[in-house]
Amino acid sequence: MLDDKSANAHSFQVDLRGLVDLLSHHLYSSPRIYLRELMQNAVDAITARRRVEPEAPTAIRITLDESGLRIDDPGIGLTEADVHRFLATIGRSSKRDDLEGARREFLGQFGIGLLACFTVAERIRVLTRSAAHPDAPGVEWVAASDGTYSVRDLDERERATPGTTVFLTPRPGAERWFAPDVVIDLARDFGSLLPYEVTVEADGRSVRTTDSPPVWDRNYVSAAARRVALLEYGEATLGFTALDVVELDVKLAGVRGAAYVLPRAASPAESGRHRVYLKGMLLGDATTGLLPDWAFFVRCVIDTDTLRPTASREGLYEDETLAAVRETLGARLRDWLTTMAAQDPQRMAAFMSVHSLGVKALARHDSDLFKIMLPYLEFETTAGPANLTEFARSHPVVRVTSTVEEFRQIATIASAQGIGVVNGGYTYDGELVALLPGVMPGVVVEQLGADVVTAALDPVDSAGELAMAPFLAAARSVLDPLGCDVILRAFSPPSVSALHLDSREARQERTRAETQAEADDLWAEILGALKSAEPRAQLVLNHRSPVVRRLAAIRDHALLVAAIEGLYGQALLMTHRPLRPVDTSLINRAFDELLGWASRNVTELAGEEGQA
Ligand SMILES: Nc1ncnc2c1ncn2[C@@H]1O[C@H](COP(=O)(O)OP(=O)(O)OP(=O)(O)O)[C@@H](O)[C@H]1O
Numbered sequence: 001m002l003d004d005k006s007a008n009a010h011s012f013q014v015d016l017r018g019l020v021d022l023l024s025h026h027l028y029s030s031p032r033i034y035l036r037e038l039m040q041n042a043v044d045a046i047t048a049r050r051r052v053e054p055e056a057p058t059a060i061r062i063t064l065d066e067s068g069l070r071i072d073d074p075g076i077g078l079t080e081a082d083v084h085r086f087l088a089t090i091g092r093s094s095k096r097d098d099l100e101g102a103r104r105e106f107l108g109q110f111g112i113g114l115l116a117c118f119t120v121a122e123r124i125r126v127l128t129r130s131a132a133h134p135d136a137p138g139v140e141w142v143a144a145s146d147g148t149y150s151v152r153d154l155d156e157r158e159r160a161t162p163g164t165t166v167f168l169t170p171r172p173g174a175e176r177w178f179a180p181d182v183v184i185d186l187a188r189d190f191g192s193l194l195p196y197e198v199t200v201e202a203d204g205r206s207v208r209t210t211d212s213p214p215v216w217d218r219n220y221v222s223a224a225a226r227r228v229a230l231l232e233y234g235e236a237t238l239g240f241t242a243l244d245v246v247e248l249d250v251k252l253a254g255v256r257g258a259a260y261v262l263p264r265a266a267s268p269a270e271s272g273r274h275r276v277y278l279k280g281m282l283l284g285d286a287t288t289g290l291l292p293d294w295a296f297f298v299r300c301v302i303d304t305d306t307l308r309p310t311a312s313r314e315g316l317y318e319d320e321t322l323a324a325v326r327e328t329l330g331a332r333l334r335d336w337l338t339t340m341a342a343q344d345p346q347r348m349a350a351f352m353s354v355h356s357l358g359v360k361a362l363a364r365h366d367s368d369l370f371k372i373m374l375p376y377l378e379f380e381t382t383a384g385p386a387n388l389t390e391f392a393r394s395h396p397v398v399r400v401t402s403t404v405e406e407f408r409q410i411a412t413i414a415s416a417q418g419i420g421v422v423n424g425g426y427t428y429d430g431e432l433v434a435l436l437p438g439v440m441p442g443v444v445v446e447q448l449g450a451d452v453v454t455a456a457l458d459p460v461d462s463a464g465e466l467a468m469a470p471f472l473a474a475a476r477s478v479l480d481p482l483g484c485d486v487i488l489r490a491f492s493p494p495s496v497s498a499l500h501l502d503s504r505e506a507r508q509e510r511t512r513a514e515t516q517a518e519a520d521d522l523w524a525e526i527l528g529a530l531k532s533a534e535p536r537a538q539l540v541l542n543h544r545s546p547v548v549r550r551l552a553a554i555r556d557h558a559l560l561v562a563a564i565e566g567l568y569g570q571a572l573l574m575t576h577r578p579l580r581p582v583d584t585s586l587i588n589r590a591f592d593e594l595l596g597w598a599s600r601n602v603t604e605l606a607g608e609e610g611q612a
Helices: 016-026 033-052 080-087 099-105 113-119 180-191 223-238 320-343 345-363 367-376 388-394 404-416 429-434 450-456 462-467 469-482 504-518 521-530 546-552 557-574 581-611
Strands: 060-065 068-073 121-129 139-144 149-153 163-170 198-202 205-208 245-250 255-261 274-278 281-287 298-304 378-381 384-387 397-401 421-423 444-447 484-490 498-501 537-542
Touching: 033 060, 033 068, 033 113, 033 163, 033 180, 033 281, 060 180, 080 121, 080 139, 080 149, 113 121, 180 198, 180 281, 223 245, 223 255, 223 298, 245 298, 245 320, 255 320, 298 320, 320 345, 320 367, 345 367, 345 429, 367 384, 367 388, 378 388, 378 429, 384 388, 388 397, 397 404, 397 429, 404 421, 404 450, 404 498, 404 557, 421 429, 462 469, 462 484, 469 484, 469 537, 469 546, 469 557, 469 581, 498 557, 537 557, 546 557, 557 581
Parallel strands: 060 198, 274 298, 397 421, 397 444, 484 537
Antiparallel strands: 060 068, 068 163, 121 139, 121 163, 139 149, 198 205, 245 255, 255 298, 274 281, 378 384, 378 421, 498 537
């Protein structure tokens, strides 16, 4: 603080109306939190009174009538001096005197919560009497949203017992926040786990909105009954039937609750939307930061007394405690996974059928887990879908592709040569395969290089090449306009008549060339300047394929063109890549042409038979 006596020392000037507006309207995401702030103050006041008077009453009552809302608590109450100090001073809280202790015990801490009521009320009236100073008279404090307030002493008849009553007069336009059903729902949503009973009275009915102790703090006749109760609670609270439930009871971290395994695959992007209660009061139902990112296959409901809220009390404050809790809960989930892997393969299989991606994400950072989960993680390989333990046993050198496309292009050839290849193109798969030697000593992992494929493509002797020359020339002239070269090689298996080899660069180059052809002069010039000498796509015809040899013998030019286009189309389809419009129309044309030939032959045959 600056020295007061200094000639230059000034105090900030505060525009009260602006401050009230800022805090009440812009800090929170919805006016609905006004009720949370009121219930929170009531709970804190009761907690404060029971510190010194353990037997003091605890019931909180909310009453609704045409004049607005009233909330009564038998808590610690306030003297007139307290009213000036705490209620009327923005940013001052009675709950911060001994910080750490208060934080553990009380819900409030910032000294701004009551202002949230101005989002729905034009007037806040508080009648209060201190339990700590029984001789002090009751006090009335009336505040308006423009930042003005009045205080008056109450006589004995107006306030005989300790505690506080807050009245809210609805702001025009905000009446819906005072409708009985809305208030009951809000009280339940925010406060179902509060330690003191809350009832809402309206229209002649009285509804209890608390349901404590929480389901995880109750006693059950058996572990099975406990599990059923937890699952039912999850379904009612989160709205889905969980695949499984993992109890979270981490006393040291001050966390109790449960993690519910999602019944459907979840996107890592929507990870971590948990229902978090702070000392029984709902913080939010889409709270992030509670679990490590990899744990996106669960949603939690927890109650905690160690974590700190942000000022809007709608999110968790990121600090060391939260980081420690995150780690502890992550470890708990990992234990659950490893135990299930070891003891309950059926449940494990059901889990993996939905969440293998989540487990793969997790295994990247945790080699112990990776090792345990290896038999359950499926990869696409040249031996079909397989787990890496099995695959590595029959292929001590595991080759991995970096894209799905590479895998599609060469899987058939590689497997015909006995080369084991894993498709590393899917999310996390490449990374996990690279980690394999660390968990399976003796296994070698190598990136699949072009050499492995080219070594498998044997050159054809000159006599063979010569015999096929007319066919190759025809194929080149058909495919050149499509940006594709044609070569002849001998490879296994003979059932594959042609291979389409293409790199991403080659495709980009083609797209550029096509754009250039369609572009106006300036644009075409720029694109022309960018032209690179990237390799073109290649159609590798298989000399060992009986189909290729038969087609090479065709003399009819139109049929030959259709046959070449057919081979090209088939090789292209084998790559599973999306087709360019020009390729689709080529395949259609070839198919039509070949069908035409086939049907003409059938008609001719039928004619010959008819004549005979
Ligand atoms: N029902 C109540 N009974 C007794 N004291 C109360 C009550 N409501 C409010 N107060 C007093 O008014 C102060 C300010 O309340 P306010 O809700 O603005 O902030 P807070 O609860 O201290 O902190 P936060 O902003 O985190 O809610 C409290 O610290 C408390 O001393």
